[in-house]
Amino acid sequence: MKLYLQGDRGKALCEHCQQVVGITYTRRDVPFSDGNGQAREILVGVCDQCATTVAIPPQSTPAIKEARRQQLTSIEARLPAVYLDVLDAAMHSVAEDAGVQMRKLFFSYYFSAPLVPALEQVHDGFAQYLAQQAEVRQIPAVNAMKRLSLKVNHYVAEDLARLLQATRMTQTELLKSLIAQIRLDVLEGGNPAVIADLRQLVRLGL
Known part of the structure; x- marks a missing residue:
């Protein structure tokens, strides 16, 4: 050179x-x-x-x-470890070779998607599901936390800011609620169109 x-x-x-x-x-x-x-x-x-x-x-x-x-914006949050397990399971369901770097891609998609109605209720339902599963399986409550750290460009940061303003949630509440929605859309198979969109995005991102 x-x-x-x-x-x-x-x-x-x-x-x-x-x-x-x-x-x-x-x-x-x-x-x-x-x-x-x-x-x-x-x-x-x-x-x-x-x-x-x-x-x-x-x-x-x-x-x-x-x-x-x-120029990248940092998105940081401490979430219950099970939430990141759910997110990673959804990514694996969409593409088996998806790594944790795809977390940013999934969140970016949901930050820019039309606002899901009753997002808080979706999260409440997920929290109830976790409690019920712990009771059914006779598993003691676990409060393990993990750190989520994302670096995003200003377009994604602006989408997040708009969503925070529209929902009036804290950033942590919003991230937890979106993971609950991802579970419904992907792991529960409730939204084939979203799954198809995410699969295409993952292919571009790998």
């Missing part, structure tokens, strides 16, 4: 000028194409005619990835 230095020159196709132009490698801030954030002071090839960034050398890629990573 060639190492480019500031001041190096070359040629590249400039979309703005619609022709091959001379370029000079220099350092500048480069905004992301979606308009959300930028990579600062990275080495890029700049068109000598219109000053547009037209080339990014491989050595600048790690800095761009790190800048993009820092």
Whole structure:
């Protein structure tokens, strides 16, 4: 791999000028194409005619990835371990090779889906189901908790914010309620259309 230095020159196709132009490698801030954030002071090839960034050398890629990573929003919650077991079981039901990284994909789907009516009642029903199962199986109550940590882009973060506002739930309550809904849709087979959507998303995400 060639190492480019500031001041190096070359040629590249400039979309703005619609022709091959001379370029000079220099350092500048480069905004992301979606308009959300930028990579600062990275080495890029700049068109000598219109000053547009037209080339990014491989050595600048790690800095761009790190800048993009820092634009992600963190979603954190401590949930009863059984809730994450249910979520992971649903993911496995949709795709046997789905790993925990698919949790973000499932939540992203439900954050952007039309609001499910009576979401709190769905969660109440799930809590009652767990209590009944513990009684039937004569299993003592277990309060094991696990941490859920997701890194999402600003689109998913905005979907979550809208859903929180619409439901007036806390973030933890909402996540627990959505897992209860996922159980109904996937593990109980109540929504074949949702299962088909999730299966397609998982295929794209694997």
